[in-house]
Amino acid sequence: MADGFSAIYERLKQAVQELPDIVETTSYGTPALKAGKKLLTRVKDAETAVVMCPVDEKEMLLQAAPDIYFETDHYKGWPALLVRMNAVSDDELRHRLERTWLTQVPKTKARAWLVEREKASSR
Template structure:
């Protein structure tokens, strides 16, 4: 792993630490995290991460927070969002990866995770 990617990858791993079945791997030659076999996020370059995202949510985020989220022509029409890592807060990054994980993880695991989270927040 290139040194300039390590800081971004460490942030991605911290943001995903509460999610189950996270696999550290590579995608397109860069460090990546998967939920089982499905891609959650990967490092694109020293300043950018790619996060999988449903298209309708992607469009909303591109309009609501263009300082954080963007796309290039390569990603138009694909359920993937580019994230400016120097602009995204740790809380927002964690939230985004949780939302992505819920769409990528097996449904039973997602339901169990949500139930546990709800139980913890009601304490």
Template sequence: MAAKASVSPPDGGVSSAFRILKAAASGLPDVVESTSYGTPALKVGKKLMARVKDADTVVLICPLDEKEMLLEVAPEIYFETDHYRGWPAVLVRIHAIPADELSHRIEQAWTRQAPRKLVAARQASQAR
């Protein structure tokens, strides 16, 4: 019997990473699907929260101090390349991060990027 040839998805597996990213952002208000640098992205309004870099990596908006902490405590999940050094974004190994942690990180990015009125409205509705 002949071995089946491995066939990569036409998008190089990016759609799988984007599905994971979208699931992590479900329930957050005003999140829109978009693109950034030619790859699928999630934005709140026009502000980037996260984007797919490749089939195994997503880019999350993250303050520099938090990024340094994540790189130190979980290098098996978070990393950076020279391109992202000094920028408020961290690279994430999408298949290594637990779903609840990814959801938390996406929510943190949403809170930083969303308009203040939207953040306040969400906080008020959660307090009820």
């Protein structure tokens, strides 16, 4: 794995470390993380990650934070967002991947995780 790829992949893994059932794999020949069998994120290149994202939310993010999020023609109309890894904070990356995870897992698993997280934060 190229050095830039390794650094990005390590940040992605760090961002999802508190999420259950994360699977390390590859997608299109690059390191990737899945929630079970569903793609959460993958390394696109030495500066960019692909994060799955509902299209309506994607449009909002593209307008709200164009310095962080972007798309190429290849991704137009698809529920995937490109992330400039040198521009995204660790907190924003973790938040984005948590939101993605919540859309990719069964609703019962998502609800259970949210309840547990709420309990842990109120202790």
